Amino acid sequence: MTRTSSEFDNRFVAESTVTRQDLRSPVLRRSLRKPYPVAVRGEGVYIWDADGKRYLDFSGSAAVNFIGHGVREIADAMLEQVRQLEFVHTSQFTTPVTEEFAAELLDFVGEHFRGGAVYFTCGGSESIETALKLARQYQVEIGQPTRYQVLSRSQSYHGSTLGALAVSGNRKRREIYLPMVREFAHVGIPYCYRCDFDCADGCRNCGQQYASELERAIEEAKGEAAAFIFEPMSGATLGAVIPPPGYLESIAEICGRHGVLLIADEVMTGMGRTGRNFAVEHWQVAPDILVTANGLSSGYTPLGAVIVSKKVVDAIATGSGAFLHGFTYNAHPVSVAVGRAVLRRVQSLDLVGAADSSIAGTVGSALKTALESLRDLDVVGDVRGLGLLWGVEFVQDKKSKRPFPPERNFAGRVGQSALRRGLLVYPMQGCVDGVAGDHLLIAPPAVVTAEHIGWGVEQLRVAVAEAVR
Ligand SMILES: Cc1ncc(COP(=O)(O)O)c(C=O)c1O
Secondary structure, three states, X not given: OOOOHHHOOOOOOOHHHHOOOOOOOOOOOOOOOOOOXXXXXXXXXXXXXXXXXXXXXXXXXXXXXXXXXXXXXXXXXXXXXXXXXXXXXXXXXXXHHHHHHHHHHHHHHOHHHOOOEEEEEOOHHHHHHHHHHHHHHHHHHOOOOOOOEEEXXXXXXXXXXXXXXXXXXXXXXXXXXXXXXXXXXXXXXXXXXXXXXXXXXXXXXXXXXXXXXXXXXXXXXXXXXXXXXXXXXXXXXXXXXXXXXXXXXXXXXXXXXXOOEEEEEEOOOOOOOOOOOOHHHHHOOOOOEEEEOHHHOXXXXXXXXXXXXXXXXXXXXXXXXXXXXXXXXXXXXHHHHHHHHHHHHHXXXXXXXXXXXXXXXXXXXXXXXXXXXXXXXXXXXXXXXXXXXXXXXXXXXXXXXXXXXXXXXXXXXXXHHXXXXXXXXXXXXXXXXXOOOEEEEEOOOXXXXXXXXXXXXXXXXXXXXXXXX
16 A cells, blocks of 8 residues: 555654554554554664664664664673672662763763762653752752752753753643643753844854843842753754854853853763764863763663762762652663663774764764765755764755745655665754754764765755655
């Protein structure tokens, strides 16, 4: 049976499997209207479905996989830990693997976190919830109990649990849950391709104006602002948007001056993805709390981490002495063992160096050059990113930057065409105003080669042409 294109209105659909699958399943899937290919195996940059169809993972699923699929030594590390000790509760024990990996992660994040500590979770949203509560507790511990608000930015994404959703700006993902969440101020987000300030110098001077919005919001919070949370580089919501010069430095300075904790959300950008251990290093910004997940386990197990500066740990250690928070599965030994094995592989293969797009000859730089070549297409308005995290924004009219009508689902169609060709990308909508605006996120594992990149971008070019038709 042949289906119409409107039925293929979602991302990860392969026609081969689609035509044979029952839409109802005992699994409550993300969409009950679309069939999903059945993934059965992964190796290197490839995933195979049950039909034997091979996909080049050009998006690392959702900017998760960094070391490649099917790495034997990660499976070995997992098995060794399960055989030794599968689980203990953090109220009763700590484990050698947790203590060791926390120390290694503190080294990896660098000097600024010396003397700090790490809190392990099962992923991004749990880590964000942890960071928000930690920021609040810090303020109480230092004698600032009136501070509880967490300020954030529009067009951001910090997770799907209610606390994380409250500080997110992703309109579609929030809309129906808004009556259930406690909202604080959202300030504007610099988006240089569509700058709010009508500038003509590539946002060379807009950073200060965006940053001053935060200062106003802090003042309007009248002593109740506890923290500000931000993604150093925008993830899926805007598609790898880079901040203008001076912006993050000003944000950090403003927060420091007002006693507001700075929380960097590096769920997507951390662990080497942007060609630095953490994206904040591109701008020499030192957050008080840094949250990471995806690349931390590269997807081999659910794992997130909240990396906490000494200042914050000391406040609790010398205050009440206990962090009032916990999950049954925080610091799960098997996930932590995976994280440790992943970090060792990242370091032994110098995958952060491989991802660095500013150095000629790296795969990061090959990806940059290949994606930049798409600018010659009539519908490609912008190509932006760093390292192995890139966004390609589509427009109906290049001169006016007019987006496609949302109902055309342009990015989704590109994604479907790419998928039919065996290429996985991450299509998103809403970059212009939360509804309109189409873009793709490209974030392959760092074991991708220049040949894979050449093939992937070639397929993408054809996929775009098919979506235009
Ligand atoms: C920047 C950012 N923060 C938080 C999250 C939430 O992470 P998770 O989906 O693991 O809960 C995501 C997920 O993509 C993210 O990109």
